[in-house]
Structures are given as structure tokens and as C-alpha cells.
Amino acid sequence: MINLRDWSVGDQPAVIYDMTVPGAWVQLRQFYAHRGNRPLGRILEIAENHGVVSVLVERRYVDADWRSQLARFYNGTLRRFPSVCHRMHFFGAPVPDDLSQLDALQSSYHGYTILRPFPIAPVGRTMIRPPAELADAVRCETTEEVDVFGYRLKITAMPFISQDTQLLRCAHAAVWMVLRHASATYGLPQALPHTIFEAALGGVMAGRQLPNDGLSPYQLMAAMESLGLSPTSKNLPQSSEDEQASRSLRLYGMACRYINSALPPIVISNTHAWVLVAYRRAASAGNTKIQLWRHDDARGPYLPVDDPWAEPEDAHQPWTAMYLPLLPKVYLDAERAETVGRSFLNAFRNSALYSGSTVQAADNRTNEDEQCTVRTFLMTSTKFKQTLAQRGVPGELAAAYRRTPMSRYIWVVEIVDRLSRSNKQADVLGEIILDSTLTQFEPLSDPNCALAVHIGTFAFIPGIDQSPHRQLNLPHMSAYLSACPLLAVGAGEEPDEPSTPD
């Protein structure tokens, strides 16, 4: 328990810590956390690695999440808990004593963490700039405006929160993170802790609910569903050998598709849940090309995953299933979309159109890492159409796409030239665009099966409903940039998505 008077000291609205003083980071951690709380330790580690020299702490921060936890649980206890939190801001430059012109420190602002008056689990909502290792990664993140004593600052990050061990457990925290991100990215409603707690009372309960012993995966699914998502779950390969044989159900492939789509997947083991938030093109023990990163509510934000099949901690063993936070109007999932996209690509390879195409030229390279692969992601059709010109899509094809009726969300299966990608050049040779509201693909000859198929100089747009088909024969074709919003915005380097064997 924290002493109320220690928590709210006098009438000081803020305190500035000089982090260049030896031992400052350790002191800060010890004040807020018992027994070296890991999430707080990780947050301070990230801040220290960013070169933070000043920490500004607001001492009366009214946090909606903590108030929600108080109202649903902690106000029912005999002992009192403070109703206000502390909010800790990280700066890479000294903060002036008069707190003036804080907005001038925007370039050195690294985010914030909210500290609950609860030393066993102090970390509340946190937005901290990703570690430098993730500069070239594909990241799920949002941008938030932060008011600090009347000055407006911005921070871009993936939201993080830790469980409190009684009302919020790991699965609640994972849902909170996914929803907070989806709220900013896709306009879903935000959910406070008590709302998530109530939503998770659906499904098949496992054990006592308050204080909470933990959720069953059915409760996790029920909470996601009732809070505005439309999740699906997939079993995960149990070894790297299984992974190789899994085609469109590879662990790394699924993770990358949903991260590409700004839909961070929740992974569960037999006892724990966490959120995959980023991947980068770097070898790891589990994959020769990809390294995954996660938010783990009990361990902290932005932690690298070395090998899903050889996790050092029991809580992460085994990776059992992935819960994929699809949106309600996205009836088609990424795995089916990619499978259908690959079918069209394979049919193209078996047709007379293949000879002399850019796809054939790439396929003929002897090095597999220089041949074609596919990249699958979800995006809005409006964004897809609006970025055609700046991505270098040929004018005639761009005009055809703009006039094609599309669902609000579309799955885009891009055909990618790996050699161009590794040379950091435009790498898209074509794409299959699928209606996210269509889930029936038998027969594949259904004229409505794809919204558009473009490969090399060939493009075909099946008419919607009874409209006639249209075919384009493009005179010349050169590669253009990816439509994936996360690649365009965040990544300095194009990622290499693991390929699925044909």
C-alpha cells in the first residue's frame, strides 16, 4: 500500500528530475515499484536508451483508466487508494523550471507513462517512442496529442498498459492495447478497464472473476467481439518444422499480414497473453528474415522475440493460438485472401500471359531470395485510390482503379520483386484486390471473385453485379511502390515478409 501523503505531496503540481545525476534511474524506479516491477523497468530502460535527461512528473493526473479501476474494484476495499495518478514525461533536453515553452521541446519528447498509486503494478497507459532498433520496422502505432501544462506535444507509439493483478489480467490488458490502437486507427470506440472487464464476463468463465484469476480464451474472444471487433483465432505451428509445412498458416506469415494491416494480433500460451506490435527485417532464431516484437503487459513494451518455439520463460510456452482483431465489416481474413491471391498468381504463371512478363523475369532468377513473393494487407479502398499517383502506378491503370467500385476495406495481395525490395527500389509488379466482404470463393471462376487483377502488363477488372468485364493491356510496365500504409509511413526499409510455399 502506498501512503496517501507520500503520493500527493503538498501543492506542488510537478517535479522535474535531472536524470544525469548518478543513480537517478534506479531511484525513480524504486519510488514507484516494489520488487523491481518489470514493465516500469523496461519503460525506463527505453527512455534511458533514448538519451532522456529530464523527467517531468505531473502529480495530480486524473487518469480515466485508473478511475475506472477504482470504481469497479478498488473503492470497494477497506483501505483507501489515491484517486489521482502521476504522469511521467520523458525529454531528451532539460525542462525549464518555469515550465515555459514546453512545445519547443517537441523534437526531444519521447512520450509518457502514467503511474498508478499501486506499487505492485504501477504502470498505466503508456505511450513511449519505440526503441531505436525499430526505426526500420513495420510498426503498429498511433499518434496522440498530449497536453502538458498548457502546451501541446505529440507522441507516436503503440499504446501499452500493464495488468493490476486483480481487476485487469493479461488478456484484459491485451484487449485494452488492441482497442486503444484500433480506436485511433479505425475509429472504434475506446474502452476503459471496467468496460473490458464486464465484456469479458461473456464466454466460458475460468475461475473467480473478481479478484480475477484469469480469463479463458473464450472470454478473450467474447470481450473482443462485444467491444466492436470481429476476431478470428488460428492455431499456431508447434515447431519450426510445422511452420515450414504450414503454407498460409505460418506463424510469421500471419503475424506480418496483420501487422501490415495495423491489426496487432494477440498471442496466447497456456497461461499468458501478449500483443505483437512490430516486425523488422532481421534474422532471429525463429526466422532467418524476420524478428517479431511484442508488448507484454507483465514485462513491458517493445520486447524482441527471438524464437517462438524456444522461449526462455515458461509464461510464453507454447505459442498456442493467435487471436486476430479483424474489423466487423472485414468478413474475409488475411489467410484466405492470400490463398486466393496466390491462386490467381499461379493461374497467371500457367497461362500464355506469363511468357515475357516481369513476373517470369523475376521467377527465372536462380537465387530464391531474388524471385517473386506476395505481400498481403488490409486497407481502405479510399486510401488505396488516393495514393495511386504518388506510388507511380501507371496512369491508365490508376484511372481504372479509381472508377472501380470497391468495398470500404480491401485486401491487397501485392506481387513483390524481392530483388528490387532488397535494393530499396519500387518493388510491386502487380496486385490482386479482393472485396473484404466476400468470403465465398467456389468457384474461383465467379466473375465477382476479385475486384481487380493486375500482373505485369495485364489488368482485368471484373464488373460488379451485372457490369461488363474490362481488360487493360498496358504498353509498358515498371514496378511501383507498395500501397501498404505502414510501409509508406513508418519504414525506412522495406520489410521482407516470409513467403508461403506454393
Place this chain on the structure above:
Amino acid sequence: MDALPVHLHTGAWGMMPMPPLTDMETTDMSTSDSGFDRSISPVGDQTDVSLSQILGLSQDDATLSQLHEELAEIRDNEREAEKAVANIRLN
């Protein structure tokens, strides 16, 4: 119906007589003789040939068989995922 359940506005504007429909001017939106409208066509050549015909897909095609097989795998995986988590507690 004897009475309306709402209070009707009866001010001067509401009392203004409407002209009979036969006196109203009409515009034929279906004609382009006056240059009033310009139809925008889809881009590309219209064709009666389907995508599957161009790509040479038939119902006994190996590509289609593989597609069906992979879609069935995904469905089976999802059903397994639902069953495999019965004894899990996430905390």
C-alpha cells in the same frame, strides 16, 4: 387516423400554398442533347471473356484443387483452435 401525435407548425411559411405539380418546370436528366451531362466511362476494353477463361482456369484445374485444399486447411485450423484452448487460463 383521427389525430396526429405531434404539434404541427402553422406559421406563415407553413401556410404558403404550393403550386400544382403540373405547373412545375421539369428537366429531363436522361438527355445529353443540350450538353448538360457528360457520361464517364470505365477505363479499359469491354470484354465478354471472363478472367477464368483468360487464365485458362477450369473446375478440374490443379490450381483450383489446391485453392480448395488450402481453404479447407484454414477452416480445419480454426476449428482446432476453438477446441485446443479448453484448459487454458490467461493471467
